[in-house]
Amino acid sequence: MAGIELQNVRKDFGTLSVIKGVDLEIHPGEFVVFVGPSGCGKSTLLRMVAGLETVTSGTIRIGDRIVNDVSPKERGVAMVFQNYALYPHMTVADNIGFSLKLSRVPKAEIKKRVEETARVLRIVELLPKKPGQLSGGQKQRVAMGRAMIRNPKVFLFDEPLSNLDAQLRIQMRSEIALLHRRVGATVIYVTHDQVEAMTLADRIVVLHAGHIEQVGAPLDVYRNPQTQFVASFIGTPPMNFVPAQRFPAASLPTKWNGSLKTVGFRAEKTAIGKSDGLVPIGNGRVRLVEPLGLRALVHVELGDQELVTEIDTLDAPSPDSEVPLGVAPADLFYFDQSGRSLGAPL
Amino acid sequence: MRRIDWLPWLLLSPTVLLLAIFVVYPALYSIYLSTQNVDPFTHRTIFVGWENYLELAESAEYWKSLKVSLLFTLYTVIPSIVVSLAVALALNAKPYINGFFRTLFLMPVAVSSAMAAMLWIFLYNPTAGFLNYVLSTAGVVGPNWLADPTWSLVAVAIATVWKELGFNVIFFLAGLASVPPELNEAARIDGANAWQRFWRVTLPMLSPTVFFVGVVSVIHSFESFGQIHILTRGGPAGATNVLVYSLYRDAFENFRSGFASAQAVILFAIILAATFVQFRIGQKRVHYA
Structure with a gap:
């Protein structure tokens, strides 16, 4: 078990800057997930920790040791x-x-440890086979076995589940969580899937265009996104954003004067209907209803924007009907011109 | 009754016709000729059965040719695979120089073997040649490469390896391009140094290419003719008189078509056997992904 510390880490490929100064401290035994859209630099950052990419500037420490030039x-x-x-x-x-x-x-020792590892991962019967004969999920277990057998101080996962089908992904996700609990090593896990990030992480690191947007416990990031990007990336479906001037001036807090530009609200907090407790957003036309089971996603066209609400399937309106939308004031998020959160209104 | 669809036959016919005229018929005809004695002037033939083969079996000269051919294969195939693989690895590691050098290494392949051989005649010239000049700067008196029986086969082999190099490099580069880079990364994380990564990951992944290049090189080496014809004409004292060259001399200098045909049949059998053995060995060693 070892902590990892990144100090002002940068990576340039020629003139292209991919990692633009990252500072991060990962505690021993912590499960940290790097999450972000493709091209945000999360895999590059992981590969720098692994030693597969050189560090342009800054330092990477594993335990007490600076590892910039360590193989x-x-x-x-x-x-x-x-x-x-x-x-x-x-x-x-x-x-x-x-x-x-x-x-x-020694050979006998290797055999013993390979069998032990295989037993933990329940792949003993696969040991004599070649990878070409395995299914995706089985290959995934073998890859994990190869990592586990060395009792490493740090586990690095680079989108390990993205080649699996949905059901297997959920199963392997919980196995990775159990594995972490069992071996207790420090883990950095890269994914673009925010559900994986939310369910696995002690802390998630949201990356965007080569820098860190926000670091925090999953629910904390979900509840208090510090930027509009984080708000849109964490949570499914993405948060709705509406320009502040759409709202009746009286319904918005006044303490930020002119700096309030955008108001955000989550689909699951967006109500269809009018009542005293709700800030009205306006009337829109229902374009699409996607039933998910208990809940349904309702896409509503409001002016030139499409907003999404998540409501009980039984309450879903019919397509093409006109519906009023509203949100409770406590469920609104406020962002300035540059997309930074302005914080709580009170 | 089903109608016969003639179109595929029509489209195949030019190839079939050409193969039949230039490959199948001559091959079968040479098997026939190998059992005949052919009069060089009247082209009349007399059936002699195994006599041509028996004469070959008793000919010390022919056994020497066989030995020369095997040595030539040894001198060309292994160096050619080792050097071209090394060149391909170097080019693969530095992609930005790849294009230029790949062209450079491929150039000898495009040059006709007669031209290439002329070039080597100049290089090997014992007094005015560049090779011995380079050796002399190191204080070594170079041999008379092409006229010295101990060196002539080596000299021809070097010229052959040089000429075929680029061809093999292309295949190895293609093979290397199909090795997923993550395998080497995984091996680095597993603690393999560059040497171990080559032996335990890259080379096994390249084994189909090594196998292919090996088979083709062996066949090529047994069939080498052009450079030998120009550089040494099988000499000195038969030191470079490989099977093909011996065959050529009997057919076109000594005008013994039947005897030469018997040699052609034996050469065919040798190449067939060599390829068969390579496939048997290959089955165990080659990994197909």
């Missing part, structure tokens, strides 16, 4: 790749035991 093998990290990166010419047992073989562990 991946010396860093004591293990990594699970998105496409598993299993060695196709080796059996599952050889794949899992490869790192031990390289460090000249």
Whole structure:
């Protein structure tokens, strides 16, 4: 178990700046998820921690040691790749035991540890097979076994579940959580799937265009997004945003004077109907109703915007009908010109 | 009754016709000829059965040719695979120089073997040649490469490897491009150094390419003719008289078509056997992803 510290870490590819100064401290044993849209630099940052990419400037520490110029093998990290990166010419047992073989562990010991690891992951019967004979979920377990067997101080996961089908993804997600609880190592987990981020993380790091937008516990980030980007990225469906001038002036707080530009509200907090407690947003036309089961997503066209509400399926209006939308004042988020949160109105 | 669809036959016919005229018929005809004695002037043939083959079996010269051919294969195939793989690895590591150097290495392949051989005649010239000049700057008196029986086969082999190099480099580059980069990254994280990554990951992944290049190179080496014809004409003292060259001399200098045909049949059998053995070995060692 080891902590990780990033100080003003930058990465340039030629003239292109991919990581633009990241500061982050990860505590020993913590499960941290890097989340962000593709191209935000989350994988690059992970690969820099792994030692697969050089650091342009800044320092990366693992434990007490600055590892900028330390080879991946010396860093004591293990990594699970998105496409598993299993060695196709080796059996599952050889794949899992490869790192031990390289460090000249005696054969009998390798065999014992490979079998132990396989038992934990319930893949003992796969040991003599080659990766080409395995299903996606099985490959995923082998890749995890290969990482686990070295008892690394740090686990790095690079979008490990994105090649699996939806059901398997949910199952493997909970297994990764159990695995973390069991081995207790520090984990950095990269994903673009915010559900994975929310469910797995002790803390999530929302990345956007090479810098950190917000770091915090999942629910804290969900409840108090510090920027409009975080608000739109965390939470499904994305938060609705409406220009402040659309609202009746009396219904908005006045303390920020002119700096209030955008008002946001989550779909699940957007009500259809009018009542005294609700700030009215306006009347819109229902374009689409997507029933999810108990709840339904209702897409409403309001002026040139499309807003989404999530309500009980039984209450869903019929398409093309006109409906009034409203939100409770406590459920509004306020953002300035640059997309920064203005905080609570009181 | 089903109607026969003639279109596929029509489209295939030019290829079938060309193969039949220039490959199948000559091949079958040479098998026939190998059992005949052919009069060089009247082209009359007399059936002699196994006699041509028996004469070959008793010919010390022919056994020497076989030995020369095997040595030539040894001298060309292994260096050619090792060097072209090394070149491909170097080019693969530095993609921005790849295009230029790839062209450079491929150029000898595009040059006709006669032109290439002329070039090497100049290089190998014992007194005015560049090779011995370079050796002399290191204080070494170079041999008379093409006229010295101990060096001539090596000299021809070097020229051959040089000429074929680019061809193999292209195949190895294509093979390397199909090795997923994450495999090497995973191996780095697993603690493999560059050498271990090459032996345990890259080379096994390249094994189909190595196998293919190996088979093709062996066949090429047994069929090498142009450079030998120009550089040494099989000499000195038969030191470079490979099977094909011996065959050529018997057919077109000694005008013994039947005897030469028997050699062609044997050469065919040798290449077939060599390829068969390579496939048997390959089955165990080659990993197809």
